[in-house]
Amino acid sequence: MRILVTGGAGFLGSHLIDRLMAQGHEVVCLDNFYTGTKRNILKWLDNPYFELIRHDITEPIRLEVDQIYHLACPASPIHYQYNPVKTIKTNVIGTMNMLGLAKRVKARFFLASTSEVYGDPDVHPQTEDYRGNVNCIGIRSCYDEGKRVAETLSFDYHRQNGVDIRVVRIFNTYGPRMLENDGRVVSNFIAQALRNQPLTVYGDGSQTRSFCYVSDLVEGFIRLMNSDQIGPMNLGNPGEYTILELAEKIQNMINPGAEIIFKPLPEDDPKQRQPDITRAKTWLGWEPTVPLDRGLELTVKDFRDRFEGNKD
Ligand code: NAD
Numbered sequence: 301m302r303i304l305v306t307g308g309a310g311f312l313g314s315h316l317i318d319r320l321m322a323q324g325h326e327v328v329c330l331d332n333f334y335t336g337t338k339r340n341i342l343k344w345l346d347n348p349y350f351e352l353i354r355h356d357i358t359e360p361i362r363l364e365v366d367q368i369y370h371l372a373c374p375a376s377p378i379h380y381q382y383n384p385v386k387t388i389k390t391n392v393i394g395t396m397n398m399l400g401l402a403k404r405v406k407a408r409f410f411l412a413s414t415s416e417v418y419g420d421p422d423v424h425p426q427t428e429d430y431r432g433n434v435n436c437i438g439i440r441s442c443y444d445e446g447k448r449v450a451e452t453l454s455f456d457y458h459r460q461n462g463v464d465i466r467v468v469r470i471f472n473t474y475g476p477r478m479l480e481n482d483g484r485v486v487s488n489f490i491a492q493a494l495r496n497q498p499l500t501v502y503g504d505g506s507q508t509r510s511f512c513y514v515s516d517l518v519e520g521f522i523r524l525m526n527s528d529q530i531g532p533m534n535l536g537n538p539g540e541y542t543i544l545e546l547a548e549k550i551q552n553m554i555n556p557g558a559e560i561i562f563k564p565l566p567e568d569d570p571k572q573r574q575p576d577i578t579r580a581k582t583w584l585g586w587e588p589t590v591p592l593d594r595g596l597e598l599t600v601k602d603f604r605d606r607f608e609g610n611k612d
């Protein structure tokens with residue numbers, strides 16, 4: 301198949317491309333390189349079955365493809381809050397352009413949505429039928445309301461135009477190739493511990509998150525895309541940790557002498573988050589296989605290699 305991956309030069313997109321290329325597909329990667337980098341897809345650049353297009357999805361584009369994995373959107377708060385209006389345009393106009401493309405060429409369309417659609421949840425763990433607790437005027441709303449509209453658009457194109465959709469709600473995912481200056485918690489703690497800087501815990505560190513290793517997530521993407529289910533479907537690892545526990549784990553793993561310091565909690569920071577993955581288990585037979593300790597080891601190795609300049 302010829303498969304389009306928007307945001308393919310980013311963290312998740314590039315891992316997905318590795319899997320799709322290994323499966324023998326033709327892949328078109330579309331990215332504006334806002335947070336993505338050519339380094340992530342370097343190994344495919346000379347492959348005749350791989351095409352890279354520098355393009356901003358807020359502009360329409362004409363392509364002929366069979367499937368579209370739509371991932372283009374900055375995912376980390378510091379990046380999506382840098383230009384919030386642009387983040388909304390990417391989620392709304394960009395998603396509309398990609399759905400329009402899917403409609404024109406009758407491609408199956410996969411939306412990378414997020415657990416952020418649940419906001420600061422008052423249902424725990426979060427099931428897909430929970431409608432969320434989102435502040436529509438807060439500093440995270442460009443992203444979480446943007447993704448909520450992206451889901452609405454997907455379902456409306458499905459109902460109105462018969463577009464074949466798949467919607468996945470991704471919970472915090474980590475792994476090699478995360479940007480070291482990304483501002484997300486796993487990459488921050490690893491980079492800080494390796495540089496012998498204090499690990500910055502926001503608030504008192506009692507807020508929780510559940511961390512999924514990237515290879516597990518990509519397996520879930522491919523299974524959902526090629527199943528008969530449209531979603532929405534949670535994909536994430538139900539193992540739930542406080543942020544302080546995570547800091548201590550990474551401190552012990554890399555640098556027991558590193559200090560842990562506390563900084564103010566950002567506005568609207570969700571207090572707890574854990575996916576209910578019953579749907580993914582029963583519909584796809586999917587569940588995560590990589591434990592946090594193992595996933596962190598692999599991520600730390602990648603950061604060390606990059607810091608030591610061992611990689612191109
Ligand atoms: P990332 O920032 O590494 O990747 C996003 C990619 O999209 C980058 O390559 C960026 O350059 C590109 N992009 C951004 N705006 C664009 C635009 N207007 N036009 C073209 N390209 C554009 O982030 P990621 O972690 O790989 O996330 C990928 C997707 O998964 C995002 O949609 C994100 O919302 C979603 N998601 C990720 C997580 C996670 O934990 N990583 C959690 C929930 C949802």
Ligand code: UDP
Nearest residue numbers: 377483484485486488500501502507543569
């Ligand atoms: N966080 C932290 N220190 C950091 C970066 C993040 O304590 O250096 C916290 C953040 O406040 C949040 C959690 O870690 O409670 C996860 O943050 P991240 O930005 O990775 O993901 P999200 O909040 O989008 O789930």
